[in-house]
Amino acid sequence: MQRFNLLDEAWIPVITEGEGTRDVSLKELFAGAHTITGLAGDTKTQDFALFRLLLAVLHTVFSRYDARGKVYESIELDAQGMQREEVAKEDDDYGKDLKKTWMTLWEQGCFPAKVNDYLETWRDRFYLYDDTYPFFQVRAADMAADKINKTKASEISGKNIDRRISESRNKIALFSPKYEAHNNKEILSDKEIARWLITYQGYTGLADKVIFGTDKYKASKGWLFDIGGIRLVGDNLFESLLLNCALLHPEEAYYGKVQRPCWEYAGSDVIAHRFRTNRIYNLAELYTNWSRAIYIDPERDFSGGFSFDIVKLPEIDHADPFLELMSLWRYQASGELKDRFTPRKHRQNEAIWRSFGLLTLSYDEVEKNRKYRQRKPGIMQWLNTIREHTDRTLAVEAISMQDDGNATSWVPVDEIYDALHIRDAVLTDVEEAGWVPRINDVVNETKQVIGWTYKNFIAQIHEIRNSSSKQFVQQNVEELYFLVDQPFRDWIASIQPNDKKDARVLAWQATLKGIVLRQAEKIIREAGPRDYIGIEKEEKTVNIATAYNQFVFFVKRQLDPKKGGESIDTNAK
Template identity: 30%
Template structure:
């Protein structure tokens, strides 16, 4: 299946246990300094643990390996399927509740459910590889969830030191794979199609609530927004009376984030977050303009406008202080400001109910947001110097000091929060 010079007999295509073990993720060239194992023990593993890492490796494979099966068309070794997702799932109070809430029995996008065919039901590995060379997206969840990113050949030097040989196989496209219910989607305007949303190092600090509309339907326009299938399934359960109005639903997300390097895609960080909302808030069936998801999305947009205002304020302070990199300074303060919003906003979301006065609750958040902003600004003011007070001239020759930029921030925030109506 692989070129003659890449076959097992040649010793090519080996993957060390320390690379497969994602607690270590060490390549042959870059040692993992703070790994939980040292030296020769990094390649030592028990069978039960090895099986678990094999399953994870197939789903979170990087692209450092070069060996791949022979194919008429050229292809690059793919990353694991789950590695390319930013999934959402429901976290219940117990393991049983979690399993039941995530058990999507019917894919509402499929008229005729497909026959489930996991990888082990193929006649042979050769048959499976031939099927994968077609790069056809599976139409069944079993086929999708058990999809390999590599074919593996394993030999044993002894019972704790496996020798692993790996070869990449063509991967199907993730575009339009609406079969998978936990996938969150982003709309590619250039190609006019939906692609799975991917968590990156750049967006690592962006909490779930800031992308609220990515998880919950906030309007009827499905041309640029696609709700995860799992959330649609929960809506159906709610409509059928199987989820009480006042039940708290926890939407959670966990992702392994790559380093963003196209030639390695090695694990660099983990992301975990959640949102808690009452069922009658999440699936509010009021008039469209009054539906909580719509109002929450508007509130998120408003909050992020204030976040942008604070970023510009911080950038102005950096310019006044003649910092070398004002963008990095502003980004660092902006990230800290958003971090201060995460817990309060999630608490505000969790206490909303379908019986609430929408405007009153949103005004409560506005007042809290103002207090949090005031605290962030005050922290900067406390570190001000005479240079901040004296200031500089801006591009138009106008005075620019800590007082003028703070006044500009206050004005912009009043506009964004529409405080005149209060």
């Protein structure tokens, strides 16, 4: 039984100017993306998962057709419109055509009808409930008892699928957005099921136990669970999608690859392919990658509560997966993956601007036989390619899922989200004397002042008071970061490409110095007798006054050019 087709049903929440929030179908979204401000899903991680699904559609369509809907001369399509073979790396014309397509789309300001024409071609693959080609799912036969290590697949209930609740039989959600009575937490509408199904494939965890076959393999937690998601946001959804749609991948290794979105293949084929290889070479497949084989009974009545059955799939290789454009990277200096890069998740309670260098700079250096390597997200490399066409203020969004810290379950517990607004011409000015190196220096200096100079001042007070609090120092440091956060965001958002760099840097240093000194003065005003009596250390009296004087000296030394402006050699975080 086929029902609830995602091409027609209104299931994607969006924000539109003048109309507020409403639900649209896939076809409505692509037809009116230029009139939509952005996605408005249940969570930011859900928006990120849905956004990548939309990108998979665009990468598939525009890897085969140009902006006018004509097939590229470099490729041949079969009767279903699927690309037959990869494009040879020597075929430069294909790359030129892809870039021309992107530029034409950007100039047009909306998506052509070809996107929805493509979706219509694959209409039978977009039914949420179907016996043959259920969307993002498999058939019951694909996870039959003879194919798995248990008598039946793991059953996941609605309140565990809904990541606003994430409640299992063993853990009760204290602040659930849904009430408990009448099994309400388990009830999901069709459109909610569609959204959470896609999200679940990206953010899963490892609490379930059923695998295919009897031989153990490293199961996926959900690819999105393991990355520090990054996306660029423009003035409307069309711009946001196109800004992140790198038709010409920055890495030559992925040039001309056939786009393989999951809906173009049967569920059994998706499973088989994942067991054949743990590498992915095209963005449409990556953006629609499954962590689980999922079965939803299309005949079942879910009005009293929803659940689906799942079986683990192998994880994607995490070593140097540079196909991924939308993640921060971590260089592994030791361990099993030594000298390789792996995705780096965002850190809880740490603003994205504190990772500005990871976001914008790449380098590969060797000093005293030690390697220092850093790699910026591929989407930033792509932005460098298109920067001459954009010319606007962007938001750089950071999205991650926090886990429970239990290596045996990796239960998703909270999402991490942040956004930084900045001119694209500033963000891509990576020359040695450009804005990016200067801003990165400012960020490092700011982190040094807070994470070393101020932290050392607070640590001295902690010692003087003989405090038993293990959180005292870090809490004070984070409080100062909080006070600095909005002024820094305002400063970086206000930078124009032609501003005088020295003047803007000096302005920030003055702002930072004022905030830091005021916070220290507040502590001095609240000091008690014990703080001034102090302690004896190395035959000297150390009290809050001596600590403050030392602190002020170092702050001025770092931030006041007239005092020398030298930096202290530290590794501030």
